[in-house]
Amino acid sequence: MSQSLSPAVDPTPFESSVGSRSHESVVAHHFVDAEQQHATAELGMWMFLVTEIMFFGAFFLAYLIYREWYPAAFAQGSHHMDVMLGTLNTAVLLTSSFTMALAVHAAEHSQRRQLVGLLSATFVLGAVFLGIKGLEYYHKYAEQLIPFAGWTFGPTGNERVGMMAFFNLYFLMTGMHAFHMVLGLAMLAILIVLANSDRIPSSRSILVHNVGLYWHFVDLVWVYLFPFFYLVAIRPAGHL
């Protein structure tokens, strides 16, 4: 980076700003000031989230079409979902979003210890979510409800094909969501290390804010996935 700068411009690269936190070192060479850099980073993150919305949107489209086609199969399929675990997981994820929102607040107000604590809490909650998700996947495997990869698919009868579509979509969409969670956990881990060594001054709180935006977005996807797979139709009595 520095070799491409003329002597007239401050040659300190963005990354090497540890230690000296003067105004110049935090602002990259092509920005006028920190304000512009902050707004640019936020807009960039939002543009990225737009692409994520479109990406998940394609899967939601497939979901809506096949639900339209196979209403009975989708109702039956959702009866195989564990509503207790699903509700618990939703609560866990919503709580992690809450701690993330608080973490952004802490970062902006230079509360380093709260920041590390809240980021760690978010990380742990995210990991708990994935753990519960894994448990549910295992249950589906045990109940022979995985229609792909050569496993035996249990359900028979008229609704078998529709239920295959249901479980294909279930694993596809929750799997894609879980993959995004893993990426989010990796970002959180980096933030925790940075915050712990005091390398996120409030002037760089945009880092936390942007990871927060991503985390909330992943939460937002789950907010739809939960009713779409767990609460499709009313259950037979005592089945909750």
Add this chain to the structure above:
Amino acid sequence: MSSTVISPPNRNYLNVSYTVRSWLLTHDHKRIALLYLVGVTFFFVIGGLAAAVVRLELMTPRGDLTESETYNKLFTMHGITMTFFFLIPAIPAVLGNFLVPLMVGARDLAFPKLNLLSWYLYMLGGLLTMWSILAGGVDTGWTFYTPYSSTYSNTYVMATALGVFTAGFSSILTGLNIIVTTHKMRCPGLTWFRLPLFIWSMYAASLIMVLATPVLAAAIVLVGLERVLGIGIFDPAMGGDPLLFQHLFWFYAHPAVYIMVLPAFGVISELVACFSQRRPFGYSFIGFSSFAIAILGFLVWGHHMFVSGQSVYAGLIFSLLSFLVAIPSGIKVFNWTATLYKASISWETPMLYALGFVGLFTIGGLTGLFLACLAIDVHVHDTYFVVAHFHYIMVGGTVMAFLGGIHFWWPKITGRMYPESWARLSAILIFIGFNLTFFPQFILGYLGMPRRYHIYPEEFQVLNVMSSAGASILGVGYFFPMTYLIWSIFYGPVAPDNPFGHTGLEWQTPSPPPTENFAEIPIVTEEAYNFLPDDTRQKIAEEVPLVPVA
């Protein structure tokens, strides 16, 4: 108009460092643009070679040069390389990368590291695709239609799909960078209505890259998961619908046509304005029509599916909306023509390409109206009529504009002038070769010759031979610029800062520009097209005898 004094050897982005490392790890948008130029040229040659073999095979009605399977792989390779690795990145990632920061008066794009990452993703995707071709090829056509691609094809679909998927990320990052730069990095005084039209059209194209590419990514992920894991979202045996793939694919791939052609519109607007020394007629109409095309482009994808089993009602709606795209496209053509009207036009090479573009794009656009019409489309669907139509848009439009733009900004990029007479010769060769190649294909298609077959009835041979002959002229026309442009880097005359007398910001810096683009961030007080009024220039012309600028 600034001075045309030849600048002394200065410290610029090219000579600031010569190491390989300084190129491969650069964050400078101008160097990344050149990296992209090398990339797109490489893939253009690969795609061109595939097309050459296709045209050779079609010289005779019998399939005597290649096997059917090989022929399928050849047109697939041509299509995939040309669309995903040449046409889509060509203007945005090369000219856009180089010019957007210069035109908005910024030191770099908003996210220089993402910009470099974008090039690496592009090359990685491209090389993956090349590997799959060397390993045995793909035969699905560039459209990857299911269920053939997901269930039946035994070729290297996964590797190719992964390559296209990776290149999609590169496209998203380029688009994101351009949008954020346009919003946040404009220099003081540069309001939206003072921006060059190139920026307007790049912005509109970037919107499509950001909004549409993720849907292609989703469709490719689904095809991949179906091949690898058997998650059959498109598999009827598992309750899926193969046609859904076409919806997702064309939701991307139709707007992708406008990713290719909108930046071309931007280039042409600059060229037409500069070589007629006029503010583009109806500046705001050209600007807003770019947005209209970008948005309308999202509402018409179903016209690729008229005969696929889509409902007739949906076909009707898509047909109606497809006709509407003609309005903003027409606005552009009329405005360029009105800009030229009674202007004192100079006939440098970029202008030849621009004029060629206007004519060819008009033919391509008007034949598109035939295809938007439900009944006619049933007749000519999947024939050479369609092939000719989109080549008039892609090659007659995008490639002409790309070459015009490369010639126009070559002095700025390299600091050297290209050889004018050679350049004019090849521009004319390309125009002739192009029309000879593709006009017969309109007739072939209308007579009923289907695309993607290498064996055809005897009576189509004359037109096919004409087309192949045209292709060889076209090939020579493309070969010349590659040669003389490289020659000009070493031996071409040193270029002045503003050889063509354009008033845009990018011409106010030295040629080639310094790494930081501007010694001081400029403050803009007028719009990009601040040419002298016609009558003033006439007066000057009467008093001072005309001297050729370059």
Add this chain to the structure above:
Amino acid sequence: MDAKIKHSEPSLGLTSAVFAALLVLLVVTVLVAQVELGSWNFVVAAGVATLKAVLILLVFMRVYYGTPLIWLVSGAGFVWLAILFNFVFCDYMTRGDAHSPTRDLGVSYEVRSRSTSD
């Protein structure tokens, strides 16, 4: 330095209130799913989910406090999704029964074309 970047942010009280509301909505959506409402079950579930999403967007993701540009960008994704959904359903909802593998594809199409030619 801090003074240079102005954060417009929700208060901690509001953030907590939104969190509480999200949990309440979660309970509501689970409970409503136990009541037979026919096809309205889906509408209610999707509506509650959207309400939750809007709360997350406006407060947790701070769109409410954002510039007009952030409003525009955050809305653009959803508008474009609406375009995709709208036109694809334009096709699927008017395809007759052609999708059902158990029915004869020709019959329903015949009936339709005859009735339009009358």
